[in-house]
Amino acid sequence: xxxxxxxxxxxxxxxxxxxxxxxxxxxxxxxxxxxxxxxxxxxxxxxxxxxxxxxxxxxxxxxxxxxxxxxxxxxxxxxxxxxxxxxxxxxxxxxxxxxxxxxxxxxxxxxxxxxxxxxxxxxxxxxxxxxxxxxxxxxxxxxxxxxxxxxxxxxxxxxxxxxxxxxxxxxxxxxxxxxxxxxxxxxxxxxxxxxxxxxxxxxxxxxxxxxxxxxxxxxxxxxxxxxxxxxxxxxxxxxxxxxxxxxxxxxxxxxxxxxxxxxxxxxxxxxxxxxxxxxxxxxxxxxxxxxxxxxxxxxxxxxxxxxxxxxxxxxxxxxxxxxxxxxxxx
Amino acid sequence: xxxxxxxxxxxxxxxxxxxxxxxxxxxxxxxxxxxxxxxxxxxxxxxxxxxxxxxxxxxxxxxxxxxxxxxxxxxxxxxxxxxxxxxxxxxxxxxxxxxxxxxxxxxxxxxxxxxxxxxxxxxxxxxxxxxxxxxxxxxxxxxxxxxxxxxxxxxxxxxxxxxxxxxxxxxxxxxxxxxxxxxxxxxxxxxxxxxxxxxxxxxxxxxxxxxxxxxxxxxxxxxxxxxxxxxxxxxxxxxxxxxxxxxxxxxxxxxxxxxxxxxxxxxxxxxxxxxxxxxxxxxxxxxxxxxxxxxxxxxxx
Numbered sequence: 001x002x003x004x005x006x007x008x009x010x011x012x013x014x015x016x017x018x019x020x021x022x023x024x025x026x027x028x029x030x031x032x033x034x035x036x037x038x039x040x041x042x043x044x045x046x047x048x049x050x051x052x053x054x055x056x057x058x059x060x061x062x063x064x065x066x067x068x069x070x071x072x073x074x075x076x077x078x079x080x081x082x083x084x085x086x087x088x089x090x091x092x093x094x095x096x097x098x099x100x101x102x103x104x105x106x107x108x109x110x111x112x113x114x115x116x117x118x119x120x121x122x123x124x125x126x127x128x129x130x131x132x133x134x135x136x137x138x139x140x141x142x143x144x145x146x147x148x149x150x151x152x153x154x155x156x157x158x159x160x161x162x163x164x165x166x167x168x169x170x171x172x173x174x175x176x177x178x179x180x181x182x183x184x185x186x187x188x189x190x191x192x193x194x195x196x197x198x199x200x201x202x203x204x205x206x207x208x209x210x211x212x213x214x215x216x217x218x219x220x221x222x223x224x225x226x227x228x229x230x231x232x233x234x235x236x237x238x239x240x241x242x243x244x245x246x247x248x249x250x251x252x253x254x255x256x257x258x259x260x261x262x263x264x265x266x267x268x269x270x271x272x273x274x275x276x277x278x279x280x281x282x283x284x285x286x287x288x289x290x291x292x293x294x295x296x297x298x299x300x301x302x303x304x305x306x307x308x309x310x311x312x313x314x315x316x317x318x319x320x321x322x323x324x325x326x327x328x329x330x
Numbered sequence: 331x332x333x334x335x336x337x338x339x340x341x342x343x344x345x346x347x348x349x350x351x352x353x354x355x356x357x358x359x360x361x362x363x364x365x366x367x368x369x370x371x372x373x374x375x376x377x378x379x380x381x382x383x384x385x386x387x388x389x390x391x392x393x394x395x396x397x398x399x400x401x402x403x404x405x406x407x408x409x410x411x412x413x414x415x416x417x418x419x420x421x422x423x424x425x426x427x428x429x430x431x432x433x434x435x436x437x438x439x440x441x442x443x444x445x446x447x448x449x450x451x452x453x454x455x456x457x458x459x460x461x462x463x464x465x466x467x468x469x470x471x472x473x474x475x476x477x478x479x480x481x482x483x484x485x486x487x488x489x490x491x492x493x494x495x496x497x498x499x500x501x502x503x504x505x506x507x508x509x510x511x512x513x514x515x516x517x518x519x520x521x522x523x524x525x526x527x528x529x530x531x532x533x534x535x536x537x538x539x540x541x542x543x544x545x546x547x548x549x550x551x552x553x554x555x556x557x558x559x560x561x562x563x564x565x566x567x568x569x570x571x572x573x574x575x576x577x578x579x580x581x582x583x584x585x586x587x588x589x590x591x592x593x594x595x596x597x598x599x600x601x602x603x604x605x606x607x608x609x610x611x612x613x614x615x616x617x618x619x620x621x622x623x624x625x626x627x628x629x630x631x
Binding site: 293 | 367369425432437440441444448450451561567605616
């Protein structure tokens with residue numbers, strides 16, 4: 001209950017941000033957009049699978065917004081652009097998903113990577129259609145016929161992305177608690193038993209895969225709208241690996257890891273990356289190794305462990321002593 | 331398409347296939363024995379190339395004969411493979427053999443991110459090129475078409491030598507027999523006194539050296555740019571997956587298939603050049619999910 005209350009308080013706080021910190025609106029909107037993609041990665045990690053190619057759905061979302069906006073003239077309608085990017089990423093997720101859910105672990109990860117590289121080279125080579133490596137511009141869209149100036153649009157986008165990020169996290173949380181979500185987790189623990197109770201592991205994973213693709217698609221459309229451009233870099237391997245990194249950083253055990261991880265990551269990147277721009281990937285790789293080997297539950301996991309230990313200490317001091325002894329013995 | 335362009339395309343394809351084979355066979359060999367697919371494999375390829383160019387050009391600059399660039403290729407490969415590969419296996423991989431698959435994947439991926447960055451820190455982003463070995467061997471004439479001897483003779487012969495050498499090593503030497511034993515059944519191999527850790531260590535170094543060698547001998551035929559490692563890991567995975575992971579001879583066939591397909595595309599539909607390997611891979615995997623030569627048991631040498 002306390003956790004739920006603090007989450008609601010956090011949501012209200014985030015909704016009030018425009019009142020006191022206008023300058024950080026764009027930064028936070030980017031965090032929300034990326035957290036949707038990270039959510040997709042976390043969802044797949046529940047099944048024990050890691051994808052190094054989800055940038056392809058991110059790019060799909062962004063290019064959908066760019067193409068449709070251009071076709072409709074004047075930037076198109078925001079709601080329509082987002083719905084369309086859900087549609088395209090869903091279709092691509094289904095096509096690629098039908099193929100990759102036959103594989104697990106390294107094949108799953110590498111096939112996703114291969115598909116995203118294919119999309120990257122298509123976007124780069126067919127420049128008469130896609131603008132090549134310069135990408136496509138995304139003009140500021142209208143919403144239900146209303147036009148906005150720059151400041152208003154930033155505010156609008158902030159709330160749209162906030163609602164989408166929170167709704168995404170909530171829906172994924174509900175999904176993971178549902179029977180279908182439990183079946184997804186069973187792919188990681190014991191796929192054979194899952195098949196024994198009559199469920200097709202492939203269909204279960206396909207549903208999860210399509211959802212994660214759609215989440216990435218919305219995130220990509222969001223980031224494209226915020227930055228006003230869609231480039232092939234959206235599906236480059238560094239982008240996909242960024243999502244995986246953030247998911248591991250935030251913690252894969254909980255949907256809250258997506259937003260927490262993205263916020264921490266983006267904050268560090270925005271304020272510290274300028275000093276270490278040359279060795280950014282090196283640092284990321286090193287931190288990733290440290291997390292995997294030392295704290296595999298990520299930020300949210302560390303907080304959970306601390307909270308649990310405190311609760312245990314309050315309940316039975318003797319037990320706490322025992323666990324403290326165990327800790328020191330390690 | 332005239333006969334001339336066909337011959338050109340085939341020579342191109344065979345040369346390219348030889349390079350990809352060297353890298354892919356290292357990848358598939360390591361996977362066959364260790365059960366780990368090393369994503370940093372592409373970085374070994376790139377670092378081998380950069381190291382070869384640095385050593386080779388350094389020697390030429392110091393006034394040594396340009397023929398020394400040939401041994402420099404091999405020295406660079408062994409240096410990168412033994413030092414970096416050895417360090418990676420000893421410091422990282424040994425800790426994770428018993429861990430979850432997803433963690434193993436993430437560890438090698440983290441190393442890949444770090445090595446890509448280190449490579450950029452050392453050699454920067456400007457392209458490197460070393461044409462000495464290419465020029466020294468001159469041209470050969472194939473049915474009236476002139477093509478470099480380096481690409482028509484040296485690279486395919488090297489690939490063939492590696493293929494036969496690896497076969498001989500695994501089937502007819504003591505160390506090879508130990509590797510086969512550990513691959514077949516690690517516990518049983520240890521029970522009869524084989525040091526599995528040492529076998530893993532040696533296997534990883536051999537595999538990493540093959541990747542670096544692929545990069546080193548590729549250096550004279552292409553200009554070195556950042557991102558070549560990322561491209562190569564996906565491509566060599568495509569080759570290994572098309573063949574069936576762990577299949578050494580199969581990797582040679584798949585490399586030839588993908589190399590020829592790609593070079594034909596260059597002359598027929600250049601936009602599709604990069605796509606052809608993946609289209610071939612997907613087509614093969616749709617029909618045969620574990621690759622052309624992959625049997626039901628995936629872990630096989």
